[in-house]
Amino acid sequence: MTELYAIARATEIADKIFEFWITAPHVARHARAGQFVVLRIDEHGERIPLTISAVEGDLVRVVFMAVGKTTTQLSSLGAGDAIRDVAGPLGKPSEIEQYGTCMVIGGGVGIACTPIIAQELKRAGNKVIGVIGARNESLLILEDELRAVCNELVVCTDDGSKGFHGFPADILKQRLAEDTLDAVWIIGPAIMMKITSGATRPYGVKTFVSLNPIMVDGTGMCGSCRVTVGGETKFACVDGPEFDAHEVDFDELMQRQRIYTAQEQESMGRYHEHTCRCGEGGARHE
Amino acid sequence: MSKRPASERIQDFREVDQGLSAEEAVAEAARCLQCKKPKCVEGCPVTIDIPGFLADVAAGNFREAARTIKQDNMLPAICGRVCPQETQCEGVCILGIKDKPVSIGSLERFVADWEYDHGVELPEVAPSTGKRVAVVGSGPAGLTAAAELARAGHSVTIFESLHEAGGVLTYGIPSFRLPKDVVAREIEQVLALGVDLKLNHLVGRSVSVDELLAFDAVVLGTGAGLPYFMGIEGDNLNGVYSANEYLTRVNLMHADRFPDFDTPVVRASRVAVVGAGNVAMDAARVARRLGARVFLIYRRREEDFPARAAEIENAKEEGIEFLTCANPVRILGGPTVTGIECVRMEMCEPDQSGRPTPRPIEGSTFSLDVDAVIEAIGQGPNPLLIHLIPGLAIGRKGNVEVDGEGKTSLSGVYAAGDVATGAATVIWAMGAAKQAAQRAARAIDRMLEES
Ligand SMILES: Cc1cc2nc3c(=O)[nH]c(=O)nc-3n(C[C@H](O)[C@H](O)[C@H](O)COP(=O)(O)OP(=O)(O)OC[C@H]3O[C@@H](n4cnc5c(N)ncnc54)[C@H](O)[C@@H]3O)c2cc1C
Numbered sequence: 001m002t003e004l005y006a007i008a009r010a011t012e013i014a015d016k017i018f019e020f021w022i023t024a025p026h027v028a029r030h031a032r033a034g035q036f037v038v039l040r041i042d043e044h045g046e047r048i049p050l051t052i053s054a055v056e057g058d059l060v061r062v063v064f065m066a067v068g069k070t071t072t073q074l075s076s077l078g079a080g081d082a083i084r085d086v087a088g089p090l091g092k093p094s095e096i097e098q099y100g101t102c103m104v105i106g107g108g109v110g111i112a113c114t115p116i117i118a119q120e121l122k123r124a125g126n127k128v129i130g131v132i133g134a135r136n137e138s139l140l141i142l143e144d145e146l147r148a149v150c151n152e153l154v155v156c157t158d159d160g161s162k163g164f165h166g167f168p169a170d171i172l173k174q175r176l177a178e179d180t181l182d183a184v185w186i187i188g189p190a191i192m193m194k195i196t197s198g199a200t201r202p203y204g205v206k207t208f209v210s211l212n213p214i215m216v217d218g219t220g221m222c223g224s225c226r227v228t229v230g231g232e233t234k235f236a237c238v239d240g241p242e243f244d245a246h247e248v249d250f251d252e253l254m255q256r257q258r259i260y261t262a263q264e265q266e267s268m269g270r271y272h273e274h275t276c277r278c279g280e281g282g283a284r285h286e
Numbered sequence: 287m288s289k290r291p292a293s294e295r296i297q298d299f300r301e302v303d304q305g306l307s308a309e310e311a312v313a314e315a316a317r318c319l320q321c322k323k324p325k326c327v328e329g330c331p332v333t334i335d336i337p338g339f340l341a342d343v344a345a346g347n348f349r350e351a352a353r354t355i356k357q358d359n360m361l362p363a364i365c366g367r368v369c370p371q372e373t374q375c376e377g378v379c380i381l382g383i384k385d386k387p388v389s390i391g392s393l394e395r396f397v398a399d400w401e402y403d404h405g406v407e408l409p410e411v412a413p414s415t416g417k418r419v420a421v422v423g424s425g426p427a428g429l430t431a432a433a434e435l436a437r438a439g440h441s442v443t444i445f446e447s448l449h450e451a452g453g454v455l456t457y458g459i460p461s462f463r464l465p466k467d468v469v470a471r472e473i474e475q476v477l478a479l480g481v482d483l484k485l486n487h488l489v490g491r492s493v494s495v496d497e498l499l500a501f502d503a504v505v506l507g508t509g510a511g512l513p514y515f516m517g518i519e520g521d522n523l524n525g526v527y528s529a530n531e532y533l534t535r536v537n538l539m540h541a542d543r544f545p546d547f548d549t550p551v552v553r554a555s556r557v558a559v560v561g562a563g564n565v566a567m568d569a570a571r572v573a574r575r576l577g578a579r580v581f582l583i584y585r586r587r588e589e590d591f592p593a594r595a596a597e598i599e600n601a602k603e604e605g606i607e608f609l610t611c612a613n614p615v616r617i618l619g620g621p622t623v624t625g626i627e628c629v630r631m632e633m634c635e636p637d638q639s640g641r642p643t644p645r646p647i648e649g650s651t652f653s654l655d656v657d658a659v660i661e662a663i664g665q666g667p668n669p670l671l672i673h674l675i676p677g678l679a680i681g682r683k684g685n686v687e688v689d690g691e692g693k694t695s696l697s698g699v700y701a702a703g704d705v706a707t708g709a710a711t712v713i714w715a716m717g718a719a720k721q722a723a724q725r726a727a728r729a730i731d732r733m734l735e736e737s
């Protein structure tokens with residue numbers, strides 16, 4: 001009964017950003033672009049959602065940034081280690097159709113979600129423009145992989161260390177003024193999705209964002225993930241996570257992401273203290 | 287049955303009721319009049335031979351008592367603890383007219399716990415039929431259906447989306463009413479019949495509908511886990527929970543032991559719980575154990591509370607404050623909850639069910655300072671899977687439509703428990719699951735005969 005999910009490969013692909021390939025055949029079999037897993041590292045662990053960023057045979061790839069206790073603990077694991085629980089694929093797949101020209105924008109660790117969407121869009125007969133942005137060159141991830149599945153890729157950095165000096169939103173505005181875009185995906189931090197999606201509103205271009213509220217079960221049974229979309233309460237884990245950007249109440253989303261800030265800091269502090277005392281990284285609850 | 291004092295029990299999550307000793311059990315069972323036409327059996331949704339097992343207990347033959355109960359109920363340690371006996375077997379006990387009814391629930395629990403301590407006898411399993419049955423959900427309905435079908439010799443797989451089996455027994459009902467080791471050991475007994483349990487499998491996502499329907503029979507036991515919210519201003523403020531979320535964080539994820547366990551829950555000093563059913567009582571008592579002063583808000587009177595009498599009593603003893611004839615109109619604060627605004631209600635002419643209709647009294651709004659709100663106003667059937675199955679008839683309340691024996695509109699697909707009835711009880715889920723499983727087994731038998 002105790003099924004564990006083995007980590008096949010684990011790599012730090014940028015500062016604090018990790019790529020894990022996890023053996024989870026039940027997830028791999030049906031996973032589609034836009035869906036996620038919920039994982040729990042061990043008996044004491046929290047259930048956290050991570051987007052499925054690629055699939056290969058029985059393996060599912062997740063790319064995550066070590067931002068708090070759970071993601072930091074996860075990053076201390078390596079190939080050969082195992083994760084207690086992986087549930088999925090969860091959420092609705094991206095609405096892949098033949099739109100015409102699509103732009104897929106990834107910001108920060110959100111870039112990880114873009115290749116699988118771009119690939120499915122291209123397969124459905126769309127022209128796909130990829131745009132990725134990060135603070136600086138060292139934080140750009142999966143650039144080659146995304147380039148391979150896009151018709152065109154634009155790279156941006158906030159500090160100009162690589163590609164366009166500025167934000168993906170600037171590229172989006174430019175293209176909206178010059179060409180026709182038929183559908184846009186924006187995936188990244190909530191504030192970036194809010195600002196960037198504002199650009200497509202006056203043009204009435206269909207724009208999808210992938211929302212990341214705090215989740216527990218990820219199966220529609222608790223309402224922790226509730227978001228307001230078009231004035232209605234939706235559960236992001238089952239009604240989303242992708243929604244029409246122009247209908248989303250981003251301020252409420254950002255507010256709800258901060259419910260546990262104090263506890264998150266306490267948890268992280270304790271974890272650091274623990275790992276320091278036990279020596280090098282990887283202190284797992286036993 | 288002895289209860290731990292309230293002042294002690296609100297300090298922890300250990301069981302409140304301490305159960306009967308063997309001597310107490312024998313004496314209590316001996317009170318049974320052994321009626322010729324036992325009303326208690328009629329009052330039991332799974333028709334346990336109650337006088338039979340009480341006679342066994344009175345004679346000190348606990349092993350035989352366990353056998354008698356388990357002919358009709360695979361999960362007696364659970365039912366003995368959570369069934370609403372006062373409206374079922376004990377409610378119709380003849381002794382109850384003049385005196386106290388026999389404590390049938392406590393005796394059922396005693397027998398189940400005794401059997402566990404003295405070695406459990408597993409029921410016989412028929413030779414393998416080679417037929418595959420899928421059971422979706424591992425709550426009381428799913429577990430019962432799985433046990434029934436495994437005993438008939440079918441190869442049964444339970445799919446459960448969470449990381450632990452048990453459904454509401456695991457994530458909903460707190461351990462001070464139903465210890466988790468009791469749930470775990472009854473689940474083990476079901477698995478010992480050869481049932482395969484696949485956790486972390488959300489059917490409809492991890493398992494496609496086509497894969498599901500490829501089984502020789504399917505039993506849906508996905509429950510009523512969709513929480514409703516009041517839909518009033520402030521519903522999405524930080525610190526507003528559905529009872530399901532609050533209870534899941536604590537019961538399944540152990541947020542009461544944060545930071546030893548990673549899942550947090552808001553540690554409020556004043557909590558409002560809205561609703562007055564079993565779920566509301568559980569949420570209120572959990573909040574109390576997490577150190578809060580707890581107000582339970584209900585729009586009708588105390589005599590109208592839908593919760594079990596014993597749980598209302600327990601909640602009261604533990605210092606939960608009841609605010610009756612009050613209805614929330616707005617949750618105050620931003621971004622975090624600071625209070626709840628309610629309007630007083632007056633009781634008017636009775637509705638069809640005979641209960642008076644509550645009506646708001648104009649100009650009577652008042653507010654209460656709280657830093658968390660838990661909404662326990664009901665749950666609907668889990669919609670995800672049942673809406674993905676083409677042709678599955680769904681009723682007005684979002685429930686799967688079944689005939690009297692658990693058969694759905696699709697051949698080979700059965701449903702039982704809360705997904706078919708809407709939120710109900712453990713024992714009704716089990717009773718219906720047993721029927722659905724037997725109906726499925728008959729259909730498979732016909733398949734086997736024809737081939
Ligand atoms: C559908 C979805 C897909 C996601 N995909 C990715 C991804 O591919 N890569 C990635 O790096 N991150 C992803 N996230 C965010 C990721 O789940 C959080 O970073 C992670 O839970 C943080 O946990 P922590 O303990 O390390 O940090 P904490 O210190 O606990 O929290 C840091 C921040 O993460 C958020 N968070 C905390 N707990 C949860 C939770 N249970 N559920 C959701 N958010 C939470 C909070 O807003 C918090 O402010 C996704 C979130 C959602 C909802």
Ligand SMILES: Cc1cc2nc3c(=O)[nH]c(=O)nc-3n(C[C@H](O)[C@H](O)[C@H](O)COP(=O)(O)OP(=O)(O)OC[C@H]3O[C@@H](n4cnc5c(N)ncnc54)[C@H](O)[C@@H]3O)c2cc1C
Pocket residue numbers: 368369370422423424425426427428445446447448451452453454455458459487488489490507508509510511533564565568668670671702703704705709710711712713715
């Ligand atoms: C807090 C609370 C207290 C209660 N107290 C009592 C009480 O004291 N006495 C009493 O008799 N009743 C009580 N009840 C009601 C009782 O628990 C339910 O009626 C009973 O659990 C219903 O059983 P079920 O098997 O139909 O569903 P559930 O117990 O809800 O189990 C359904 C299971 O299916 C799983 N599932 C759902 N969808 C899928 C899917 N697509 N794929 C895989 N798995 C899926 C869920 O994760 C869950 O584990 C209470 C309920 C609650 C919430």
Ligand code: FES
Pocket residue numbers: 214215216217218219220221222223224225226235236237238
């Ligand atoms: S995470 Fe529980 S309902 Fe979405």
